[in-house]
Amino acid sequence: MARRPTDRERHTPAQSSERGTAKTVGSGKFKKYSSNLNIATFNVLGLKSSLKRTTLTRDLARCAVDVCSLQETKLTDGLDESILGHRLICFPTKNYHYGLGFAVSSRLEIHRYWAVSDRVAVLTLSSSPSALVSVHQGQNVASGRPFLAIINAYAPTSTRCASNVAEMDRFYDDLATAYSEVSSSALLYICGDFNAKVGSGRRNANCLGSHGRGRRNFTGDTLVNFCETSHLYLANTTFKHPARNITTWTGWRRDKAADQKVPVYNQIDYIICRESQKRLLKNCRSYGGMEPYSDHRIVIANLEIPRVYGVLGSQTRKRSISRQPSVNTLRLASEKEVQLAYAKKLSDSLAEPTGEAGDDVQENWNAIQKHIHSAAATTVGYAKRKKNQKYDDAELEALSKEQRQLRIQLTFVTDDKKRKSLKTKRNRIQHS
Structure with a gap:
């Protein structure tokens, strides 16, 4: 009988699992397949430049991110375009300093997306990989039930909340509205910049782990209360990491004694899930080194999704394709002796009776192909494989x-x- 994993083993990130690889869990007659899915949130500080959009999608592909929530896109007219295997969907905004968006991998099927306000937007993914996408009333709607829901949130800063509490109340009202519109059967993740510090201690709160950062402020109290009431869980406070992988934002403050600016490191960006679904988390942390400039770090959550949902389909299985060696055609085109030797060898091979020829056209063609490859291997040889270079000049x-x-x-x-x-x-x- 297989041993049941402990809580520590269940919530510890797997070291040897590879993204997109299907594996069996358990033993016996019923085998449960699972696949990996990576969800992220990133405050991009503007996406008007096409160069920044290209570098962003390139970094998302490098980090193997499937769905990313974007804040502060600053696109008043909105955007919908495909770049390097990701579809960028940015909502129009009335305020230049706001703007929400999503970057979705092409291997996933979008079910629907809509904006609740300038600070809250929702994206749902379809459970049917072959769902037909149609456009209805300006929204993207696909067949099949929603499998995964991502709520994108951009909360007002603590300074604005201190001077205008009603703005913070409106934000959480919109967030609660978006949360209520998501089906209870779908996986739910709230990703975004909450401008709130929940602190390093649990302080009798079941909605967060023991690995936060700093001291909780009053916007952090509001976020914790919302999560406790809605039975949500702050994913990136669960796993123990170095401080650089816990902090998500770098600010600056004036040191009057030294008369210079010093950096301030805070954790204000979060990925939130339902308490009942936190067992799907394999890891959640922030990463630096993104190509687009931003004072925020990207936060990525690695999920182990049961294959019963079918969102990834058969695309997650890696197929081993044996690559055939290529003939050195440069020698055949430039060296006269090689050309004559190849022509003579091929002529002699075709003239020899092999007993393979018949009335079937396909069989005759297969026999000719064998003679061609055999003559090329003997007289011309194969070209050496070149490693793909990152830069051409x-x-x-x-x-x-x-x-x-x-x-x-x-x-x-x-x-x-x-x-x-x-x-x-x-x-x-x-x-x-």
């Missing part, structure tokens, strides 16, 4: 290396003038 490689170094410097510089100069120089390099 030295200038592009040097510019990419220089902009990465500038991005690292921007993280630690404290002087305002130097910081502005570095940002201008990096932007020029990226556009060139």
